[in-house]
Amino acid sequence: MKEITEGGNRRESLIEVKVIFGMPSSSCAGNGVCKMLPYHLSLKEKFTCPVYKGYCEYGVGEIELTLPFDQFSNRECRERFEHRSFHVQERFMLPRWLCKKLGIQESFIAVGSYPVMRKKKTIKLRLSCCPVQASPKQNRKVA
Numbered sequence: 500m501k502e503i504t505e506g507g508n509r510r511e512s513l514i515e516v517k518v519i520f521g522m523p524s525s526s527c528a529g530n531g532v533c534k535m536l537p538y539h540l541s542l543k544e545k546f547t548c549p550v551y552k553g554y555c556e557y558g559v560g561e562i563e564l565t566l567p568f569d570q571f572s573n574r575e576c577r578e579r580f581e582h583r584s585f586h587v588q589e590r591f592m593l594p595r596w597l598c599k600k601l602g603i604q605e606s607f608i609a610v611g612s613y614p615v616m617r618k619k620k621t622i623k624l625r626l627s628c629c630p631v632q633a634s635p636k637q638n639r640k641v642a
Contacts, residue, residue: 513554513555513556514538514554514555514556514597514600514601515537515538515539515552515553515554515555516535516536516537516538516552516553516554516555516564516597517534517535517536517537517538517540517550517551517552517553518532518534518535518536518550518551518552518553518564518566519532519533519534519535519536519548519549519550519551520532520533520548520549520551520579521533521548522588522589523589523591524589525589527547527548529588529589530579530585530586530587530588531586531587531588531589531591531608531610532587532591532608532626533548533591535555535591535593535594535597536550536594537596538552549575551566551570551571552566552567552570553565553566553567555597555601557601557602557603557628560627560628560629561625561626561627561628562593562608562625562626562628563623563624563625563626564623564624564626565621565622565623566621566622566623566624567620567621568617568618568619568620568621568622569620571622576622580615580617580622582615583614583615584612584613584614584615585612585613585614585615585624585626586611586612586613587608587609587610587611587612587613587626588610589610590607590608590609590610591607591608592605592606592607592631593605593606593607593608593628603628603630604630604631605630605631606628606629606630606631607628607629607631608626608627608628608629609626609627609628609629611627613625613626613627
């Protein structure tokens with residue numbers, strides 16, 4: 500993890516991750532983020548869907564995923580990133596380990612369409628990161 504400055508805005512940290520795309524409720528089918536795993540985690544569980552390596556950064560209110568372009572087949576690029584927007588069909592709860600490493604409270608990636616930024620060697624996704632609001636304690640008066 501390291502601190503970075505980008506365009507005068509301080510980015511909080513950079514974490515290596517493994518990402519599985521899809522929807523958590525549909526066994527990773529569909530569009531969105533299905534899982535985020537620690538980069539150096541040895542995968543004992545076998546996944547039927549592809550696992551991609553990348554970097555996760557936290558900026559105020561957003562998570563930026565940077566994924567090396569060379570790990571995607573042409574078909575995968577067309578299916579996921581051709582339309583210049585990445586669709587998240589179901590909210591994705593950020594794993595606790597990631598929130599802890601980023602120094603943020605429990606948060607999720609919101610449903611929506613997000614821009615795909617294609618660079619020469621990477622694909623970047625900037626995703627809204629929303630804190631999970633703790634439900635307020637109900638104050639009851641006892642008679």
